Amino acid sequence: QPLAPGPPGYPIIGNLFDMPTKSSYLTFTEWAKKYDSEILNINVCGTNIVILNSLRLITELFDKRSAIYSSRPQFTMISDLMGWGFLFSSMPYDDHWRRRRRLFQRFFPASRASELQPQQRTHVRRLLPRLMDPKQNFAQSLRHFTGGVAITLAYGIDVKPANDPFIDVSERAISLLNQASAPGKYLVDIIPLLKYVPDWFPGAQFKRDAKEWRKVTMRFREAPFRATKRDMDMGVASPSYTATCLENINANTMQERLAREEEVKDTAAIFFGGGTDTTMSVLLTFMLAMTRYPSAQLKAQEELDKVVGPDRLPDFRDSPNLPYLNALLREVMRWHPTAPSAVPHSTTEDDICDGYFIPKGSIVIPNNWAVLQDANTYPNPTYFDPQRFLTSSGKLDPDVINPADVIFGFGRRACPGAHMARSTMFITAACILHTMSISWPSSERTRPSDVKFSDSLFPTLNHSPV
Numbered sequence: 001q002p003l004a005p006g007p008p009g010y011p012i013i014g015n016l017f018d019m020p021t022k023s024s025y026l027t028f029t030e031w032a033k034k035y036d037s038e039i040l041n042i043n044v045c046g047t048n049i050v051i052l053n054s055l056r057l058i059t060e061l062f063d064k065r066s067a068i069y070s071s072r073p074q075f076t077m078i079s080d081l082m083g084w085g086f087l088f089s090s091m092p093y094d095d096h097w098r099r100r101r102r103l104f105q106r107f108f109p110a111s112r113a114s115e116l117q118p119q120q121r122t123h124v125r126r127l128l129p130r131l132m133d134p135k136q137n138f139a140q141s142l143r144h145f146t147g148g149v150a151i152t153l154a155y156g157i158d159v160k161p162a163n164d165p166f167i168d169v170s171e172r173a174i175s176l177l178n179q180a181s182a183p184g185k186y187l188v189d190i191i192p193l194l195k196y197v198p199d200w201f202p203g204a205q206f207k208r209d210a211k212e213w214r215k216v217t218m219r220f221r222e223a224p225f226r227a228t229k230r231d232m233d234m235g236v237a238s239p240s241y242t243a244t245c246l247e248n249i250n251a252n253t254m255q256e257r258l259a260r261e262e263e264v265k266d267t268a269a270i271f272f273g274g275g276t277d278t279t280m281s282v283l284l285t286f287m288l289a290m291t292r293y294p295s296a297q298l299k300a301q302e303e304l305d306k307v308v309g310p311d312r313l314p315d316f317r318d319s320p321n322l323p324y325l326n327a328l329l330r331e332v333m334r335w336h337p338t339a340p341s342a343v344p345h346s347t348t349e350d351d352i353c354d355g356y357f358i359p360k361g362s363i364v365i366p367n368n369w370a371v372l373q374d375a376n377t378y379p380n381p382t383y384f385d386p387q388r389f390l391t392s393s394g395k396l397d398p399d400v401i402n403p404a405d406v407i408f409g410f411g412r413r414a415c416p417g418a419h420m421a422r423s424t425m426f427i428t429a430a431c432i433l434h435t436m437s438i439s440w441p442s443s444e445r446t447r448p449s450d451v452k453f454s455d456s457l458f459p460t461l462n463h464s465p466v
């Protein structure tokens with residue numbers, strides 16, 4: 001069977017020089033047009049990479065054939081040398097992953113979303129005055145907010161308004177992780193044996209860096225967990241994911257108990273590790289869209305005025321009565337999706353799809369950008385238009401694909417924090433729109449349309465809109 005089409009490449013290095021280092025989702029979308037194929041194949045120094053450019057193929061492989069499409073590619077620099085292998089989002093499809101994913105979903109299931117609401121409310125109420133305070137940097141306030149929600153829910157720790165030690169170490173750790181995640185940055189990811197080069201060896205700066213950065217990773221994993229355990233021992237711990245999991249450990253031996261505790265520690269770290277940059281990215285995109293499309297903002301505010309009225313803040317229970325706001329949030333997720341080229345999976349068996357061979361060990365990238373910017377599904381896709389998700393009678397249209405069913409991923413590796421992310425997005429956007437208007441600062445020389453999205457896995461704006 002042939003491989004799927006794609007740029008031809010060179011012997012040994014394959015498509016090394018074709019592989020985009022910036023906005024890869026745009027290049028993948030162009031290739032799909034150029035080769036007139038929803039499925040593409042490239043090879044970078046022996047690693048086979050398959051790119052899926054349609055929802056049909058993504059659901060076919062990740063949902064229907066999930067038994068062989070549910071692993072993750074391994075990156076030596078991050079997972080091994082920097083110590084991030086404990087995050088189950090990056091683990092291969094094995095028992096370590098299975099145990100952690102099961103634990104996370106047992107104590108943090110969508111069915112318990114309403115239990116998160118009091119803490120989410122408290123954090124939004126603290127965010128609103130900060131956003132209105134001209135002395136506070138608005139993006140920093142949003143970052144502190146999403147970090148605070150994660151730390152409170154994971155550990156029951158109430159973060160300080162500024163210089164919080166847990167937020168500070170977590171932000172530093174994630175920023176190092178993001179820097180090291182740039183595709184093709186480290187040769188050791190292509191030649192894993194290089195990890196055995198001694199630290200003092202010329203050219204081994206990556207090993208010296210990794211040694212320092214690993215200390216930050218470990219502090220990120222340990223410090224808040226230890227604080228919660230200490231509070232539990234003293235009987236003063238607030239309810240949290242960590243406290244619930246620790247209370248529910250059922251172990252026969254000390255060794256077994258310690259192993260279970262390590263799993264709790266690993267999964268608690270995912271709240272910040274998986275939930276902060278991602279939610280922040282959607283909220284920043286929301287703020288930018290509001291400055292660029294003031295008529296959509298006004299419409300959502302009129303709906304809130306009608307449904308919520310002037311005497312209270314919006315609440316979770318208002319959601320079913322706010323179809324326009326919900327449509328607007330869907331459009332935010334579609335217009336510039338978070339993780340546009342998603343989180344790659346990898347295959348554990350050979351397979352054939354649409355007549356093309358997919359070798360075992362291939363990296364498989366779902367190109368969400370191509371799905372969410374497809375003019376057949378979303379006419380005039382570059383335009384921000386919440387109305388596309390509504391019927392003529394103003395209800396949410398079930399026939400238009402909800403971008404939330406795309407941006408949180410697919411199959412057995414789909415995002416297990418989507419319920420929390422969606423409710424945080426809803427309550428934050430509703431409260432912001434009901435209490436303030438978002439506009440571009442008149443003193444600013446650039447315009448909202450000049451704003452560029454940065455190029456990390458979860459792009460955030462590199463320029464604050466307000």
Ligand code: HEM
Pocket residue numbers: 088089090101270271274275276278279282338339342343344345407408409410411412413414415416417418420421422
């Ligand atoms: C708007 C916010 C968020 C977005 C856009 C998002 C998106 C994603 C995506 C695209 C994946 C990969 C899915 C796949 O491989 O098919 C993922 C995985 C994951 N997300 Fe999220 N996420 C968000 C928030 C959160 C939150 C709040 C948490 C935790 C509380 C979380 C925890 C995870 C975990 C643990 C995984 C890895 C699952 C696995 O590999 O088994 N995410 N997320």
